[in-house]
Amino acid sequence: MAERKVRVRFAPSPTGALHIGGVRTALYNYLFARQHGGDLIFRIEDTDSNRFVPGAEEYILESFKWLGIHFDEGVSFGGECGPYRQSERREIYKKYVQVLLENGKAYMRNSLTMPKEEVDALIAEGKQYVVRFKIEPNEDVRVNDLIRGEVIINSSILDDKVLYKSADELPTYHLANIVDDHLMEVSHVIRGEEWLPSAPLHVLLYRA
Ligand code: GLU
Numbered sequence: 001m002a003e004r005k006v007r008v009r010f011a012p013s014p015t016g017a018l019h020i021g022g023v024r025t026a027l028y029n030y031l032f033a034r035q036h037g038g039d040l041i042f043r044i045e046d047t048d049s050n051r052f053v054p055g056a057e058e059y060i061l062e063s064f065k066w067l068g069i070h071f072d073e074g075v076s077f078g079g080e081c082g083p084y085r086q087s088e089r090r091e092i093y094k095k096y097v098q099v100l101l102e103n104g105k106a107y108m109r110n111s112l113t114m115p116k117e118e119v120d121a122l123i124a125e126g127k128q129y130v131v132r133f134k135i136e137p138n139e140d141v142r143v144n145d146l147i148r149g150e151v152i153i154n155s156s157i158l159d160d161k162v163l164y165k166s167a168d169e170l171p172t173y174h175l176a177n178i179v180d181d182h183l184m185e186v187s188h189v190i191r192g193e194e195w196l197p198s199a200p201l202h203v204l205l206y207r208a
Contacts, residue, residue, distance in 0.1 A: 006038025007187045010071075011177065013045045014056035018063045021192060029190045030069050041184060042074030044085040045177065047170045081184040086176045093171040096179050097131050097164045105208040106131050106163055131164040133174075133205065141200035146188075153200040161201060174198065178205045 010026040012018065033040040042064075044057055061076055073079025083089055100106035108129045111119045123129065139155040163175040171179070181189060 004187050005185075006033060006036035007041065007185050008033050008038065008190055009041035009043050009074075009181070009184065009186050011041075011043040011045050011180075011191075012060055013048065013051065013173075014053060014060070015048070015051040016053050016056055018060045022060075023063070023067065025190065025192055026064065026069055032188065032190060033072070038187070039072040040070075041079070041081075041186070042071040042077060042084065043180060043184070044075045044087075045173060046085060046087045047173060047176050049087075049168050049170065086180065087170065089176070089180070090169055092183070093164065093176055093179055094169070096175065097171065100133070100163070100208055101131065103208070104134070106133050107160075108132075129166045130162045132160040133163050133201070133208070135160055135201075135204060141203050143196075143199040143203055145196065145199070148196070151196065151199065153197075155200070155204070158201055158204075174201060174205065178202055182206070 008029040010022075010029050012022055030040055032038070042061075046052055046057075057075065064071070071077050073081070074084045097106065101108070108119060108123075108131055112134075135155050135158050137156040140152050141155055141158075143151040143153070145151050161174050162172050164171045170176075180186075
């Protein structure tokens, strides 16, 4: 099989100015992409409508221009895997939420114990709901972290994360980032260490 092309992404949320930690993460992605003749993608993760700050996206783009970090595709750069702004990918996420629900990998509030007719009636009534990921307990989830090595976390310490909110018809970060990294053919995820505890959840989501 041909070796997979290196494709990495920097995916800020437009919640304010670009900070130095973000620049550091972007720089690692940029150097890794250039070193391997790969692609660097710029994705805007704006699924948390409450934290949206007008002008933040422009500020971030302007900062990278000033820094001389160039992206190969993404918001304002174009590319084959767009749109690259998550708020414009609603329909894509809805499709995946449906797949997870149908395969019993996710559930709506109480839908685990309520009869299906009752669930359907509540939705038809327009009641708001969230969809949660259903995590099976007591499984050792292994993450291949290039810096830390094999990281093992038992699924019993993970909670059933919210994946989707009907209120704004948007997924949460966890679902959107998995769907996008998959569809945008991202080969390596390079991000701040604060995301390491979420990595086992992401492994389970990829599988589901
Ligand atoms: N939107 C996330 C952030 O701004 C990106 C995390 C990731 O790279 O997956 O921190």
